[in-house]
Each structure stands twice: as C-alpha cells, then as structure tokens.
Amino acid sequence: MTVHTTSPQFKKNAAQALGDAQLQKALGNVKQGFIDKRVKAAEKLPEFEALRDSARDIKDHTLRHLDLYLETYEDKVKASGGHVHFARNAEEARSIILGICREAGARTVTKGKSMISEEIGINHHLEAHGIVPVETDLGEYIIQLRNELPSHIIAPAVHLNATQVEQDFRRVHTHLDAKRDLSEPVQLLTEARAVLRERFLAADVGITGANFLVAETGTSVIVTNEGNGDLTQILPKTHIVLASIEKLVPTLEDVSQILRVLARSATGQELSVYTTFSTGPRRPGDADGPENYHVVILDNGRSSMLGTSFEEMLRCIRCGACMNHCPVYHAVGGHAYGWVYPGPMGAVLTPTLIGVDKAGHLPNASTFCGRCESVCPVRIPLPKLMRHWREREFERHLSPATVRSGIKTWGFFAKRPALYRLATRAAMGALGLAGRGKGRFAWLPLAKGWTKYRDFPAPQGETFQARWRRERKGRAA
Amino acid sequence: MSARDDIFANIRRSLGVKGSDTIRRQMVTERLERAPKGVIPERGQVSGDERIALFKTMVETSLATVTEVASPAEVPQSIALFLRNHNLPATLRMGDDPRLRAMPWSETALEIAHGPSEGNDLNAVSHAFGGIAESGTLAMVSGPENPSTLNFLPDNHIIVVSAKDIARDYESVWNRVRFAYGKGGMPRTVNWITGPSRSGDIEQTLLLGAHGPRRLHVVVVRD
Numbered sequence: 020m021t022v023h024t025t026s027p028q029f030k031k032n033a034a035q036a037l038g039d040a041q042l043q044k045a046l047g048n049v050k051q052g053f054i055d056k057r058v059k060a061a062e063k064l065p066e067f068e069a070l071r072d073s074a075r076d077i078k079d080h081t082l083r084h085l086d087l088y089l090e091t092y093e094d095k096v097k098a099s100g101g102h103v104h105f106a107r108n109a110e111e112a113r114s115i116i117l118g119i120c121r122e123a124g125a126r127t128v129t130k131g132k133s134m135i136s137e138e139i140g141i142n143h144h145l146e147a148h149g150i151v152p153v154e155t156d157l158g159e160y161i162i163q164l165r166n167e168l169p170s171h172i173i174a175p176a177v178h179l180n181a182t183q184v185e186q187d188f189r190r191v192h193t194h195l196d197a198k199r200d201l202s203e204p205v206q207l208l209t210e211a212r213a214v215l216r217e218r219f220l221a222a223d224v225g226i227t228g229a230n231f232l233v234a235e236t237g238t239s240v241i242v243t244n245e246g247n248g249d250l251t252q253i254l255p256k257t258h259i260v261l262a263s264i265e266k267l268v269p270t271l272e273d274v275s276q277i278l279r280v281l282a283r284s285a286t287g288q289e290l291s292v293y294t295t296f297s298t299g300p301r302r303p304g305d306a307d308g309p310e311n312y313h314v315v316i317l318d319n320g321r322s323s324m325l326g327t328s329f330e331e332m333l334r335c336i337r338c339g340a341c342m343n344h345c346p347v348y349h350a351v352g353g354h355a356y357g358w359v360y361p362g363p364m365g366a367v368l369t370p371t372l373i374g375v376d377k378a379g380h381l382p383n384a385s386t387f388c389g390r391c392e393s394v395c396p397v398r399i400p401l402p403k404l405m406r407h408w409r410e411r412e413f414e415r416h417l418s419p420a421t422v423r424s425g426i427k428t429w430g431f432f433a434k435r436p437a438l439y440r441l442a443t444r445a446a447m448g449a450l451g452l453a454g455r456g457k458g459r460f461a462w463l464p465l466a467k468g469w470t471k472y473r474d475f476p477a478p479q480g481e482t483f484q485a486r487w488r489r490e491r492k493g494r495a496a
Numbered sequence: 497m498s499a500r501d502d503i504f505a506n507i508r509r510s511l512g513v514k515g516s517d518t519i520r521r522q523m524v525t526e527r528l529e530r531a532p533k534g535v536i537p538e539r540g541q542v543s544g545d546e547r548i549a550l551f552k553t554m555v556e557t558s559l560a561t562v563t564e565v566a567s568p569a570e571v572p573q574s575i576a577l578f579l580r581n582h583n584l585p586a587t588l589r590m591g592d593d594p595r596l597r598a599m600p601w602s603e604t605a606l607e608i609a610h611g612p613s614e615g616n617d618l619n620a621v622s623h624a625f626g627g628i629a630e631s632g633t634l635a636m637v638s639g640p641e642n643p644s645t646l647n648f649l650p651d652n653h654i655i656v657v658s659a660k661d662i663a664r665d666y667e668s669v670w671n672r673v674r675f676a677y678g679k680g681g682m683p684r685t686v687n688w689i690t691g692p693s694r695s696g697d698i699e700q701t702l703l704l705g706a707h708g709p710r711r712l713h714v715v716v717v718r719d
C-alpha cells in the first residue's frame with residue numbers, strides 16, 4: 020500500500036474545483052482540444068480500429084504469460100549490462116531507488132514524467148533524505164513548484180492558466196530580473212527551458228518511467244514530446260527506469276503496433292516527437308549515455324488483479340483518452356479524484372491500489388455514458404469495471420442505505436437502456452430547470468455521498484448521450 | 497521469500513498456473529522467435545519516388561522542414577544555406593560518422609566541432625540509421641558516430657538520411673536493426689524522432705522547442 024494518499028485533500032479540492040471559474044475555463048481546453056484531434060487522427064488512418072484490436076490482443080496475450088515475459092525481459096536486461104530490481108509495493112520501490120541514488124552519491128535527481136513515480140511518492144521520499152528531485156516535463160515542473168498532484172495523466176498542469184504559471188515562476192525563479200516580461204506562454208517556456216537546462220547538466224541520477232518494456236530485447240521505451248525524458252536519461256551517470264509489471268510487451272513489432280494507437284488516442288499526433296528505446300548502459304566507445312542502468316519493477320497490487328475482472332485494466336497504456344472524453348472529468352477536473360490517477364481509468368484503478376474503503380466513491384463518479392470505452396485504444400470496458408466496483412461495494416454493505424436503493428433503481432434502468440435514456444432525459448430536463456442560474460446543486464436526492472463534498476454540476480437540460488449525438492451530428496453536417 | 501520470487505509466485509497464482517507450463521513456454525518462445533507483425537497500414541506500402549514523397553510530406557506534417565540533394569557532396573552547401581536562410585551562426589557540431597566525415601565541409605565557411613554536446617551548441621548534424629515513410633520519422637542509433645546528445649541539446653538539429661534507407665514502416669527498420677545487431681540485440685539507444693520538440697503544457701497551446709531542438713531540418717540524400 021502506498022503512503023501517498025491524499026483523500027483528506029480530495030474533499031477540499033473537489034469543493035473548490037466546482038466553484039472555481041478559472042478551472043472550469045481550463046477544463047474547456049480539454050474538451051475542445053483533445054476530442055477533435057483524436058477524431059481527425061483516427062480518420063486519417065483506415066486501419067485504426069484494426070490496430071486497436073491488435074493492441075488489445077497483444078496486451079491480453081502478454082498478461083496471460085506475464086511471468087514468462089518478465090523472466091525473458093530480466094535476462095535480457097542483465098545480458099546488456101543493466102540491473103533489475105523487483106518491488107512488491109511502494110515502500111520497497113522507494114527504498115531501492117534511494118539506495119541507488121545514495122550509491123551514486125546523488126545530490127540532484129532529474130525526472131522524466133512518470134505516473135508510477137507519483138504513485139509511489141518518490142519525490143517526498145528523496146527530499147526527506149536530502150536529495151533534490153527535479154521534475155523536467157514542463158507540466159510536471161509547474162505542478163512540482165505548486166506542490167500539487169498532476170490533474171491529468173498526459174497534461175499534468177491542464178488545470179492551470181498562463182497567469183498562474185507566471186506567478187509561480189516569479190515566486191521561484193528569484194535569480195532572474197524581476198521586471199522581465201512573461202506575458203506570453205512562449206516566454207514561460209523559454210524561461211523553463213533555460214532553468215531546467217542547468218538542472219539537466221548538473222544531475223547525478225535521472226529517473227524516467229517506461230511506456231513499455233520489451234521482453235525480446237530487454238529494452239525500456241519512453242514516449243515524450245518535449246525531449247525531457249531523453250535529457251533525463253542520457254546526461255546523468257545513472258539512469259533508473261521505474262515501471263510496473265504490466266508494461267511488458269513481447270517484441271519490437273508488438274510495441275510498434277501499440278505505438279500506432281497511443282499518440283493518436285492521446286494527442287492526435289501520428290507519433291509523439293520522441294520515442295526512445297533504451298537497452299542497458301553506455302557501450303564501449305560510446306561518447307555519451309548513462310554508465311549505470313537500473314530498472315525497478317513495481318507490482319503494488321497489480322499481480323492480484325490478474326485472473327479477476329480487473330485484469331483488463333492492466334491493458335491500460337495511459338493515453339488519457341478516457342478522461343478527455345469523460346463528462347464527469349470535464350466537470351470536476353483531475354484533482355477531484357483525490358489521488359494520482361483521475362478520470363475513468365482512475366475510477367477503476369485507484370480502488371485496487373489504495374483500497375475500496377478509501378476510493379469507493381470514485382466508481383460512482385460516472386454517468387455510464389460509455390464514451391470512455393468507445394475511445395479506449397485497448398478497449399478496456401471501463402463502465403463495466405466501474406459497475407463491478409459498485410457491486411462489490413454494494414455487497415460489502417459499505418454504502419449507506421440510500422445509495423444502495425439508488426443503485427438498485429439504477430440497476431433496473433441499466434438493464435433497460437431505452438428506458439434509462441428516457442428516464443434520464445426527463446430527469447435531466449427537470450434538473451436543468453431547477454439548477455438554472457446557479458449551474459450547480461448543493462444537494463441531490465440519492466446522491467448525498469456525492470454532494471456532501473462537492474456540488475453536482477447542473478445538467479444543461481439534456482443528457483450527455485443526447486448532447487453527444489447532437490454535437491456529433493452538428494460536426495458531421 | 498525475495499520480492500522477486502513473491503511477485504512471480506503471485507502472478508502464477510493469479511493466472512492459475514500449476515506445475516509444468518510447457519505449452520505456455522512454447523507459445524512464448526514461438527512468439528518471440530516469430531515476432532508477428534500484426535496490422536501494417538497501407539499508407540506506407542509504396543516504393544521509389546512515391547515513398548520518398550510520402551516521407552517528405554509526413555516530415556512536414558510533423559512541423560519539421562525537409563530538403564533533397566542529389567549526392568552526399570552537396571550536403572555541406574545545403575546545410576550552410578539552411579543556416580544562412582534562418583540567420584543562424586555558421587557553426588556545426590557532429591559526431592564521428594564516416595558518411596558525414598567524407599563530405600566536403602571545407603567548401604563551406606562552416607566552423608565544425610566534433611564529439612558529443614555539452615549543452616552549448618546551437619547547431620548539430622547527425623546521420624540517421626533510417627527513415628520511416630509512414631510517419632515521417634527518423635530512426636537514430638547511438639554510438640560515437642552519432643552521439644545521442646546531438647539529438648536533444650542543440651537548438652537546431654539537422655538530420656541527414658540516405659534515400660535508400662527510407663523504409664516503408666517501423667517493422668522494416670527493426671529488420672535492419674536485427675541484421676546489424678543480431679536477433680534480440682539492440683544498440684544502447686534507438687531514437688525515433690518525429691518533428692521538433694514541443695509542449696502543450698501551458699493552456700494546451702502548442703509551442704515548439706520545449707527541451708529539445710526548436711527546429712528540425714531533414715536532408716534527404718539521393719545517389
């Protein structure tokens with residue numbers, strides 16, 4: 020179990036989120052930007068749907084043989100001169116990483132973007148032991164300055180606007196001219212580039228995540244647009260790769276299949292700018308690159324998901340499409356989910372990682388509209404998995420009586436989709452009228468657990484499903 | 497039990513693996529051996545001039561620039577012109593690549609430096625291992641010939657690629673890597689580069705030149 024839970028903050032964050040006009044505006048960027056870009060990218064590749072099937076099948080095959088692919092991978096890394104460490108949980112991973120950093124005599128550690136490193140809370144651990152961790156992905160750097168968690172798995176600072184970033188830079192970069200002009204986003208980028216360039220060159224250890232681990236060759240793969248992950252791993256003497264067990268894929272061909280759906284689903288790019296395949300440390304004759312190469316493989320509850328209905332969640336390639344298309348995420352943003360992983364994938368994953376007692380409310384943060392599943396590149400049935408959690412929670416009688424009867428009612432409709440659409444349309448119409456003007460409800464029948472800590476956004480007078488269809492039609496016309 | 501053994505035991509328990517798992521092992525060995533390709537998009541499956549044209553279009557889609565020269569001897573002049581046109585200083589860093597070294601740099605006024613970058617170079621040139629027409633991607637391999645730091649530290653990165661090394665798809669490049677490094681072998685780093693560095697982290701606005709090069713310029717060499 021991790022110690023990095025922020026459930027107490029969750030309540031505060033969520034309440035603030037819904038009343039926060041700035042945040043609501045920022046969330047508009049998610050809705051507009053990502054959705055259109057993904058549609059365009061998918062349309063440009065006729066094989067996109069077939070590739071999604073292929074990606075799903077590769078992940079399923081690997082998970083069914085995970086022990087064997089892990090073994091092969093481990094042997095290959097060792098053969099290329101690297102080291103492999105296994106960590107059952109966050110605490111073990113933290114102490115392995117601290118040990119490697121100490122051995123390297125590290126004072127500063129640069130970091131590429133890694134959700135696993137958020138999951139194990141490595142930054143606080145290093146800091147507590149006198150080592151300075153420096154996030155180098157621009158979004159991660161900004162939220163590190165603010166001591167926040169990422170609010171999106173691929174756009175960590177999507178909840179902020181440029182003025183807020185400017186204020187943070189002025190607060191922290193005090194060695195720079197106080198009168199400098201930072202009114203344009205490009206000036207902020209240039210400043211961060213210069214500040215972080217110094218940190219890159221001074222770092223003793225670089226920590227990156229891995230999008231994939233290739234069994235065939237013992238290779239770790241990272242995907243970035245900024246190039247920060249590469250500077251993190253080629254400049255310091257020691258490179259640590261932090262990855263969870265489900266990142267395994269069999270071959271270079273398999274990784275190439277999945278890469279064809281990853282960037283398209285995430286940002287609508289053909290491919291991210293930098294896809295980097297790293298195998299072991301610097302070779303004889305090499306002029307640059309790390310002298311030591313370590314891989315820390317984290318389980319943290321994942322091996323227990325195999326063989327259960329949640330096994331499918333282990334296919335996730337962290338593209339962010341499910342949150343980009345989620346009406347609940349659009350309304351409350353990522354911080355409201357209270358831990359590292361937001362949106363539909365977070366709603367399924369978080370209860371398995373930190374416990375259903377702490378995160379049991381997350382699977383309820385869904386309208387069950389099904390958009391997440393329809394865009395997920397590896398076809399994870401997210402609504403079904405959220406429903407599993409609800410049922411489990413229900414069976415365990417964790418829910419108060421009102422929620423139980425609410426779910427029963429909902430369950431009745433869920434099995435009758437046409438009726439559900441009709442009923443929700445009627446209800447949404449009514450709620451839309453009742454909530455007009457304020458745009459939020461502080462209280463809703465059957466939803467006390469939800470509205471106790473956050474207002475429920477008032478529907479716009481139609482269901483998400485209806486609106487989706489209308490807007491799709493509008494675009495097609 | 498060690499963490500490693502514990503994790504493996506738990507995986508096998510969850511998967512319901514008992515006793516001999518000969519069949520599973522065979523499946524895994526076979527898959528690693530055969531490395532099935534899966535679904536290959538039609539887009540890149542073209543040859544000759546059509547493939548080079550697709551590559552160039554895709555390079556431009558990735559917001560890089562591209563030019564073509566008739567022979568390696570024309571590369572230095574072409575790069576000098578590119579730098580001049582963008583008002584960039586006439587300096588250039590490169591590694592030890594024999595193909596680059598054989599080019600007539602002395603015909604230009606470029607001031608050439610060799611070896612990896614320490615982070616203060618404005619311009620660098622590397623030679624690609626190959627190109628991928630499907631996506632306009634350059635495949636780079638690490639080593640003294642083309643140090644990885646040159647791909648990321650300079651402000652302006654120029655990549656030279658031979659037209660004959662421009663492949664249809666990623667899979668064709670992996671075949672060449674296997675041929676060069678042996679099945680299951682890899683250079684320390686393979687970098688796929690598709691366009692100049694960028695970030696959308698501030699208000700989802702696309703800005704070029706986040707940590708890596710602000711400009712990527714590709715020179716396709718025909719011969």
Ligand code: SF4
Nearest residue numbers: 335336338339341395
């Ligand atoms: S669940 Fe699917 S859509 Fe969501 S991040 Fe994972 S792979 Fe992407």
